[in-house]
Amino acid sequence: MQTLVTSWRRRQRNLLWTECRDGYLFILPWLLGFLIFTVGPMLASLYISFTRWEIVTPSVWVGHAQYAKLFSDDRFWLSLYNTSYYVFIGVPLHLFMALLAALAVNMNLRGIHLYRTAYYVPSLTPVVANSILWIWIFHPEWGLANAFLEWIGLGGLYWLQDPRLAKPALIIMSFWSIGGQMVILLAGLKGIPVTLYEAASIDGANWWGRFWRITLPLLTPALFFNLIIAIIGAFQVFTQAFIMTDGGPNYATLFYLLYLYRSAFENFRMGYASAMAWVLFVIVLVFTIVQFRLSDRWVFYEGDLRQ
């Protein structure tokens, strides 16, 4: 009996091992790509961040000097502030707008597919094209934004030329591409069982009650996913500032990655730029971990039993 059990266990182990090996072999192409093109450069950049290296000069080990210089560089703090502003004000507004759009296109109206397409298509256009379009929209003399303000009796604004308005302007511009998040939220809305709404209606719940007690809680997984992705993406904002404002006016849109890019490819400071990259990596990592930890408090999955 003992021999039979041992033999059965060995067969199980061998089967498991064979499956494991086959599995690893199947994912090997991706794994190799990940190691060569992601992990390798990451490790290299970590090493470079402890050196002074300007590509054409030999790298010199400087320990944590690049990090020390980073923290005493007012331009670094300014770029971090600009980026944080974009993340912590822009992302919630962006998600809110995406949620509004998802709720709107979730209605049963004739031609609703056209509306969904109309909201989604801008998110497919490249950021470069969007940026050029919005340069025109925000133009102080001939732009649509000021034409609208003047039409409703308000004066025009220097959207991209006023340091106080440049970041809000780029946040407003980001609403243009809410389509991606909208589709995910729409899928989340479609996944909420109609029976819950019917039961709530029978119990006398109004629209707000149904939204607050049913829609929003059951949408939190989709909101959480969007939040994580949006925050990671917003920390990496670059193209808009690169094309539309060149980091101005008066450094108001000097975002973190733009400063990193300039440090590396205009000023040749690869060690400094690598240190910046790792600081950003840690910041994003910490925020992501914190969000996951906090998600237990506000993200509800179907079947969750909570008070």
Place this chain on the structure above:
Amino acid sequence: MTERTTPALSRRSFLRLSVLGMGATALAACAPVAAPAADGAADAAEPTTVSFLTQGGGETSFLRYEPLIENFHAANPGIAIEPIWEPGGAIEIQTKLLTLIAAGDAPDSYWAHSYTNSGQAVRNIQLDINPFLDADDDISGDDFLLAAYKDFQYGGRQIGFPRETTSTVLIYNVELFDAAGLNRPADGWTWADFMEAATVITSGEGADRIYGAADWQRNRNTWIKIWQKGGDVLSEDRTTFTMNQEPSLSQVVEIQDWHQDGGIHLPATVTEAGGFSTGDLFTTGRIGMFPQFSVFSNVMSSEFEWDIAHLPVDADDIQTTRVASAGHSLYSGTENPDAAWQWMKFLGSEEAFRHWVDATGLNVPSLKVVAANLLEASADVLPPSAQIMLDAFEYGRPEPVAGDWIGVHREVQPALNSIYGIEKADAQSRLDAIASRVEELAVYVPGV
């Protein structure tokens, strides 16, 4: 029923080998590229390949170089030119150059611009071609326009040849001048004349307003006015920022005055906003005059008479203007310096310059012999007083490039935007605020 045998490769061994393999792969990805063979000896039957990084992505770029590459190869069968096309301007080419160097695949030769030259020169990226020039009787620095040639000098080294060059001149709307009964800008035109003309031309309100002047908010144009008065961006030894001192400061303040509400100058915010360039606005008749380097493609569509003039100059001023150039450099680490020099020399030849002028046109060819008959060869695309842009090379000068010059631009322009733009920042304090950073960039010594 046969029992399965134990696999030859155990799970532990497989995982160990996998981890080792992955680690080795990851490290291999970070490993520095092997140094090239020192002797560079190649099979005699194989032509030496000289790689050439240059602007690409447009028909003009291909027209500029592809026929030359073929002609060069026909004349030099032992050398094959391998172009690397990169869309974009000076910064994009530099980014590509650095990436290729980092990858151990640096080009032997590349298109270069005076804007990026100094940052590369302080790091010895360009090969000093003086030894080649000294040893070669076929080509000489005297063949080139002096100001353009100087644009490719740094610390006593010749870091390349200029291909085309520009001098900043004043473009003006002849019809607006004539309609206002103003004398057209001519020799002896002073800043008082400039102000009078700009004031008379400035008229109208809102979107229909016509501005007497434009584009002085750009650092490169502000600098010309500063140079005229004996000031500069940096001290003579290029270690101290001097825009926040006299006589430079008062020139910045004067240009700021032009930008006041109701002033003679197109608000900096309009062109800064993008979408419309100063040239676009000029072609619609909304600008009386503005300084621009001698590239006229952006105003060619004007349906009114326009011309160019020397910049105004007062009696005690230094007559000067800004000269900027694009050209070609060799990479200091090239494995094929002799072959690369032959290509470089060909790009500095009359044949190459004549081809460029015929095929795509050049702003101003920096080779004297070709520049001399530019007015005749390109009469259809040049303004009536085009000779002025050539004369300007006699007194023009390059920017006082030093250290990381792009970084200096990056510091000065935002400060000027704050001074001239809607912030109307105090010039002294705003320029004081960037002084130490500019100096750090200007005196930057790499690797220290």
